[in-house]
Amino acid sequence: MKIVHLFAATAIALVAVPVVAADTGSFSPQRLSQHIQTLGSDAYEGRGVNTRAEVKTIDYIVGQFKAAGLQPGGEVVNGQRQWTQRVPLLQSEIAGDPMVTIQNAGGGMRLTQGNEISVRAPQNGQNQIRIDNAPLVFVGYGVSAPERSWDDFKGQDVRGKVIVVLVNDPDFEGGEGDFGGKAMTYYGRWTYKYEEAARRGAAGVMIVHETAPASYGWNTVKNSNTNVQFDIVRKDPAAAHTPFETWIQRDVAVELFRKAGLDFEQAKQAAKRRDFQPLDLKSTVSATANAKVETITSHNVVGLLPGKAHPDETVIYSAHWDHLGIGKPDANGDNIYNGALDNASGISHLIEQARAFAKGPRPDRSVVFLAVTAEEKGLLGSEYYAANPLYPLSKTVGVLNTDSMGLNGPEKNFSISGTAKLDLLDDLIAEGKKQGRYFTADPHPESGGFYRSDHFSFAKAGVPAISFKAGNDLVNGGTARGEAIAREYTEKRYHQPDDEFQSVWDFRGQAEDAQLLHMLGERLANSREWPNWSSDSEFRATRDQSGADRAGSGGERG
Structure with a gap:
């Protein structure tokens, strides 16, 4: 059977091949798809900060966190832990x-x-x-x-x-x-x-x-x-x-x-x-x-799964919930910047990651699920959290961020945004090998991807952090198709009204990526290790300054 994919000015005919799927664990492509279809719909009006869509988006994420089995992980007000952290902007x-x-x-x-x-x-x-x-x-x-x-x-x-x-x-x-x-x-x-x-x-x-x-x-x-x-x-x-x-x-x-x-x-x-x-x-x-x-208040959404042995030590999964909201209409008159890929896809992963952890064995360390605001305005929600952490950064094991995930079927490889050397990446590569997949360095480091996602706010504070990036070597079509899809998205959809839910998306790849990140999170949450940056990293010294807080809590690496 032939499948024809049309890109900006290129028609690529591909023969469908049998997919030897990596382990997707309990991650359902259908559930991942549904969250994206909902949050990326016109009803959510592009999820603009400080709009009625913010209230609707937060309500959706909180409802999903509750249904997954999380506890509120936000700020404490009148002795009660909330689902959100207020972010003045x-x-x-x-x-x-x-x-x-x-x-x-x-x-x-x-x-x-x-x-x-x-x-x-x-x-x-x-x-x-x-x-x-x-x-x-x-x-x-x-x-x-x-x-x-x-x-x-x-x-x-x-x-x-x-x-x-x-x-x-x-x-x-x-x-x-x-x-x-x-x-x-x-x-x-x-x-x-x-x-x-x-x-x-x-x-x-x-x-x-x-x-x-x-x-x-x-x-x-x-x-x-x-x-x-x-x-x-x-x-x-x-x-x-x-x-x-x-x-x-x-x-x-x-x-x-x-x-x-x-x-x-x-x-x-x-x-x-x-x-x-x-x-x-x-x-x-x-x-x-x-x-x-004017000064307004936006919100980070925070869910918590307390650890059974070391609840004061945290692993953070993060993704930004915001997009550009309603703006100037494009040539077709569409003025809703839906942000289906960027970043309803990351939030769908966050919700399903919470579900998987809550339904599995309770980890030794706490796991925090953090949906941050105002990423599109300069990583502001994550910057605020890093400056006003709800859980000590010195005892934050690592941050696994997802921003615009792969929705084009199973991938042979995976990557991270930008270039960085840290133990967290070594762990990710090791877990990926268990899926039969290989790591590829960011194929476009010239785009400055390391500085464009919320993990960077944590890196500046010394916390080991990566932003996971889907692979470009697709099981169906290889790197030729993967790169063509990426080019088409950047040219025609990125930060434009056409970043909408696509019926042709194949969510099996996202499910595999979610399982890979789950394996890494379990590894971190059930170990006594403290991953660090490489010895020549610009973030190493900041992390080392807080080493005394981790003394006796396991081993630093590197």
């Missing part, structure tokens, strides 16, 4: 469209929201954006990395200026250099560009969008940045955010450089070198916008 939304103009010797250039530019609602504590003829300066990749003897600013005072920067690392195009080659470092993330600009007192940032180094198209940038924005509540928000945080289309940058008598591609090449010097773009930018800014 700063919410900011631009009223109407911002007015943005660039002036140079060639005249004026108006940039329209969502087309040439994507302006984020202000998160610096102000309820308006007011930029008046701020000079524009190109600072390459906007990186200051003393440990790599790299400084794109070269003493340039950018206070009161708007910096124009490239996304990703200086190594991206060449594939080698001081930043680990293709594997993106944190210096390559757009979040870092904004943070560094704020530290230097810049008036704003324009990140030049290019699809390959960003790892997604302009539609994703537009849909993620022109809607309601959130941040954690900060004592000094201006220290973390400039007044004007934006992305611009590559064509805008090319024209901007041309009018300054510069060549954009030549400037990009220069920015790859350590001796790069900032460039005056001989232009100014002005911008005005008003915003509604």
